[in-house]
Amino acid sequence: xxxxxxxxxxxxxxxxxxxxxxxxxxxxxxxxxxxxxxxxxxxxxxxxxxxxxxxxxxxxxxxxxxxxxxxxxxxxxxxxxxxxxxxxxxxxxxxxxxxxxxxxxxxxxxxxxxxxxxxxxxxxxxxxxxxxxxxxxxxxxxxxxxxxxxxxxxxxxxxxxxxxxxxxxxxxxxxxxxxxxxxxxxxxxxxxxxxxxxxxxxxxxxxxxxxxxxxxxxxxxxxxxxxxxxxxxxxxxxxxxxxxxxxxxxxxxxxxxxxxxxxxxxxxxxxxxxxxxxxxxxxxxxxxxxxxxxxxxxxxxxxxxxxxxxxxxxxxxxxxxxxxxxxxxxxxxxxxxxxx
Amino acid sequence: xxxxxxxxxxxxxxxxxxxxxxxxxxxxxxxxxxxxxxxxxxxxxxxxxxxxxxxxxxxxxxxxxxxxxxxxxxxxxxxxxxxxxxxxxxxxxxxxxxxxxxxxxxxxxxxxxxxxxxxxxxxxxxxxxxxxxxxxxxxxxxxxxxxxxxxxxxxxxxxxxxxxxxxxxxxxxxxxxxxxxxxxxxxxxxxxxxxxxxxxxxxxxxxxxxxxxxxxxxxxxxxxxxxxxxxxxxxxxxxxxxxxxxxxxxxxxxxxxxxxxxxxxxxxxxxxxxxxxxxxxxxxxxxxxxxxxxxxxxxxxxxxxxxxxxxxxxxxxxxxxxxxxxxxxxxxxxxxxxxx
DNA sequence: ACACTGGGCTAGAACGTTTTAGGCACGCAA
DNA sequence: TTGCGTGCCTAAAACGTTCTAGCCCAGTGT
Numbered sequence: 001x002x003x004x005x006x007x008x009x010x011x012x013x014x015x016x017x018x019x020x021x022x023x024x025x026x027x028x029x030x031x032x033x034x035x036x037x038x039x040x041x042x043x044x045x046x047x048x049x050x051x052x053x054x055x056x057x058x059x060x061x062x063x064x065x066x067x068x069x070x071x072x073x074x075x076x077x078x079x080x081x082x083x084x085x086x087x088x089x090x091x092x093x094x095x096x097x098x099x100x101x102x103x104x105x106x107x108x109x110x111x112x113x114x115x116x117x118x119x120x121x122x123x124x125x126x127x128x129x130x131x132x133x134x135x136x137x138x139x140x141x142x143x144x145x146x147x148x149x150x151x152x153x154x155x156x157x158x159x160x161x162x163x164x165x166x167x168x169x170x171x172x173x174x175x176x177x178x179x180x181x182x183x184x185x186x187x188x189x190x191x192x193x194x195x196x197x198x199x200x201x202x203x204x205x206x207x208x209x210x211x212x213x214x215x216x217x218x219x220x221x222x223x224x225x226x227x228x229x230x231x232x233x234x235x236x237x238x239x240x241x242x243x244x245x246x247x248x249x250x251x252x253x254x255x256x257x258x259x260x261x262x263x264x265x266x267x268x269x270x271x272x273x274x275x276x277x278x279x280x281x282x283x284x285x286x287x288x289x290x291x292x293x294x295x296x297x298x299x300x301x302x303x304x305x306x307x308x309x310x311x312x313x314x315x316x317x318x319x320x321x322x323x324x325x326x327x328x329x330x331x332x333x334x335x336x337x338x339x340x
Numbered sequence: 341x342x343x344x345x346x347x348x349x350x351x352x353x354x355x356x357x358x359x360x361x362x363x364x365x366x367x368x369x370x371x372x373x374x375x376x377x378x379x380x381x382x383x384x385x386x387x388x389x390x391x392x393x394x395x396x397x398x399x400x401x402x403x404x405x406x407x408x409x410x411x412x413x414x415x416x417x418x419x420x421x422x423x424x425x426x427x428x429x430x431x432x433x434x435x436x437x438x439x440x441x442x443x444x445x446x447x448x449x450x451x452x453x454x455x456x457x458x459x460x461x462x463x464x465x466x467x468x469x470x471x472x473x474x475x476x477x478x479x480x481x482x483x484x485x486x487x488x489x490x491x492x493x494x495x496x497x498x499x500x501x502x503x504x505x506x507x508x509x510x511x512x513x514x515x516x517x518x519x520x521x522x523x524x525x526x527x528x529x530x531x532x533x534x535x536x537x538x539x540x541x542x543x544x545x546x547x548x549x550x551x552x553x554x555x556x557x558x559x560x561x562x563x564x565x566x567x568x569x570x571x572x573x574x575x576x577x578x579x580x581x582x583x584x585x586x587x588x589x590x591x592x593x594x595x596x597x598x599x600x601x602x603x604x605x606x607x608x609x610x611x612x613x614x615x616x617x618x619x620x621x622x623x624x625x626x627x628x629x630x631x632x633x634x635x636x637x638x639x640x641x642x643x644x645x646x647x648x649x650x651x652x653x654x655x656x657x658x659x660x661x662x663x664x665x666x667x668x669x670x671x672x673x674x675x676x677x678x679x680x
Numbered sequence: 681a682c683a684c685t686g687g688g689c690t691a692g693a694a695c696g697t698t699t700t701a702g703g704c705a706c707g708c709a710a
Numbered sequence: 711t712t713g714c715g716t717g718c719c720t721a722a723a724a725c726g727t728t729c730t731a732g733c734c735c736a737g738t739g740t
Contacts, residue, residue: 061726401696
């Protein structure tokens with residue numbers, strides 16, 4: 001049996017502080033925002049009064065009235081190791097630029113759409129979308145209202161700024177690495193159905209295989225972007241197994257699932273099968289021995305660029321939407337080896 | 341050369357919708373909140389007008405005016421695999437209860453204090469703190485203003501509700517498992533300096549060792565709670581190595597770092613050294629072969645309980661602060677084996 | 681003497697909602 | 711008839727900030 005909702009106790013507002021300090025509310029605002037327009041004596045008085053009363057500025061009211069909220073909305077996939085790696089960089093860069101960050105995660109149950117709506121509802125100045133899966137049409141609609149920066153996805157239409165890694169180069173690095181180790185039957189486990197981000201990597205894989213003269217040996221296996229999907233893909237890989245001696249996975253999470261399930265099934269990695277990941281996430285560095293071989297994206301750099309772009313847009317730099325494509329690098333770990 | 345800040349374009353508000361639908365703003369609010377007090381005809385008219393104008397409710401204004409915001413603030417450590425596992429459950433439970441979730445992460449650079457301040461600034465109805473590290477005095481101050489639910493930490497003083505796993509039982513499970521495998525020199529790598537959550541586990545380890553008649557063989561090595569800390573601890577472990585054949589780590593992240601660094605140093609896990617983690621995070625399940633041996637906490641259950649408690653507090657159930665202690669279970673993976 | 685500048689400050693409007701207090705019309709019981 | 715409740719609706723007052731316009735006063739150049 002629940003009782004009635006409790007009455008919120010009276011909160012101390014800017015007015016209370018003003019009264020206590022003997023100044024106007026406007027002046028208190030000036031002091032708390034550290035903008036010019038108040039004497040040192042009053043600054044001290046106001047801060048003192050605020051401390052005594054236990055005043056805490058109300059972000060809702062402030063955000064509502066401010067011209068620019070100085071708030072960046074960030075949407076991310078809770079389960080993605082790579083997104084987790086991007087967040088610290090985003091917090092750091094935003095803080096340095098004087099912006100707050102509003103986080104909104106999506107999960108298997110809570111859609112990306114929902115997470116974007118929440119951020120828009122807060123009237124963030126700009127949105128940074130990590131690895132968005134929404135259709136471009138949807139992003140376009142959102143971008144009509146506020147600047148949108150996408151991270152880790154190539155867009156066909158020019159919607160806001162876009163920071164991404166060159167997947168053609170990335171897949172080429174992966175394939176060439178394996179080819180140099182003597183592998184010829186190199187499969188690709190993709191990012192799963194309805195994963196727009198996966199298309200570039202598939203295309204990159206095909207191009208790289210052709211360039212390596214292995215066009216006839218291509219095989220693309222349905223995957224996903226979680227560890228669990230990797231485990232399922234491993235079953236598929238083994239079931240219809242051809243002559244594959246190496247696999248390039250859509251991302252690190254998937255690669256991890258693959259490695260775990262393969263070893264559990266008695267397939268040695270890299271003894272029987274080499275596995276290469278994609279992202280260079282923290283996750284990829286913690287495999288026993290010297291980590292997962294993976295195509296590394298520069299998470300910190302991408303985070304900093306995304307924030308920089310967002311801030312620039314917010315502050316009025318109204319140049320045409322740009323695309324920043326960073327080159328990936330290959331990190332060689334212990335999940336890939338010379339073909340037996 | 342930056343230009344001047346762009347003027348935000350005119351947003352469509354509840355008033356515009358009201359005008360278009362030929363009703364008062366108040367009625368639009370009634371319709372959008374799905375509360376009784378409007379005729380079906382007007383409900384349709386309002387929704388129609390809103391759709392045509394592209395109206396989106398402004399969360400800031402709504403939050404500002406509402407008596408109860410129906411907003412739960414969640415503070416978490418961005419790098420923690422276990423926290424990442426808790427979030428989906430929190431989103432799901434909150435959504436089911438009709439609450440929104442505001443996320444605020446802490447990192448190496450952005451302190452937990454900062455993340456808590458941000459949530460308080462938004463006037464969340466309640467705070468859910470995942471694995472908080474702040475001193476109890478600080479939590480006590482926060483709890484004066486709004487309900488605080490802590491997850492995964494034992495509190496000495498009765499501050500709000502607390503959901504946690506019984507660390508004494510957990511460590512006993514770990515030690516007994518290893519003892520049963522023939523290990524006698526079992527070390528503990530702790531959660532690092534200034535980590536209040538680590539104390540219970542250290543105490544639990546000591547108690548368990550004594551109970552197992554291994555009091556003379558205890559060894560506690562400084563650790564931390566990241567993969568990186570695990571790698572460093574591995575170096576310390578090997579440097580001052582005694583007779584240890586098994587290690588219990590503070591959490592899974594740390595355990596992973598240990599395993600990776602040990603193997604890289606040529607120490608076989610579990611051949612030369614058995615390693616047991618703590619949390620049962622997603623991370624623990626993806627070790628090649630059958631995963632990390634770990635003390636599993638029920639993430640989904642904890643998330644659901646935390647949300648349920650928070651909501652109950654918000655809705656006025658003013659009973660004394662309670663502590664919910666859940667029993668952990670042991671998940672046996674491939675990182676532990678019979679003593680050679 | 682004058683106009684002008686600029687720093688410090690204040691009053692009051694604004695931001696976009698929700699809530700309060702009440703009005704109107706209708707039906708129903710006494 | 712009066713009295714009273716009920717369903718639908720509106721006007722206006724909040725919520726706690728920031729912004730705009732303008733006042734006062736001292737200093738400064740003519």
